[in-house]
Amino acid sequence: MPMWSSAMVDSVEEFLDDYAPEVRALALGLRALVRKVVPDAAEKLHRPWRTIAYGRTRKFCAIAPHQAWVNLQFHNGATLEDPTGLLEGTGKSMRHVKVTTLADLEDERVATLLRQAAEGAA
Numbered sequence: 001m002p003m004w005s006s007a008m009v010d011s012v013e014e015f016l017d018d019y020a021p022e023v024r025a026l027a028l029g030l031r032a033l034v035r036k037v038v039p040d041a042a043e044k045l046h047r048p049w050r051t052i053a054y055g056r057t058r059k060f061c062a063i064a065p066h067q068a069w070v071n072l073q074f075h076n077g078a079t080l081e082d083p084t085g086l087l088e089g090t091g092k093s094m095r096h097v098k099v100t101t102l103a104d105l106e107d108e109r110v111a112t113l114l115r116q117a118a119e120g121a122a
Helices: 012-016 021-037 102-106 108-119
Strands: 042-046 051-055 059-065 070-074 095-099
Touching: 012 021, 012 042, 021 042, 021 051, 021 059, 021 070, 021 095, 021 102, 021 108, 059 108, 070 108, 095 102, 095 108, 102 108
Parallel strands: none
Antiparallel strands: 042 051, 051 059, 059 070, 070 095
């Protein structure tokens, strides 16, 4: 049984109302991708951090909307295999993929990174 709860304090849709329609569409597209690739992931809205986080026994990724793009954050991203250099960031463990267009969501490398991250949080 996952240690994460699927209970939402507020709805994701309500949270995303604060963003431009283009950013909202990117965030909802990422949300759909996470649910497709990792259907058993629990979703949790972190209002103070302004992220939508996903986990199994522990958190593995989060959707972080910005003014003109959305980052897909990987909490142990530094440990993921990324032979094509899609991941950005220089922190000790966190890495992210910057999503600027809906076409970015069709990049199979994003789904591969999600699978890897989720396997590490099983």
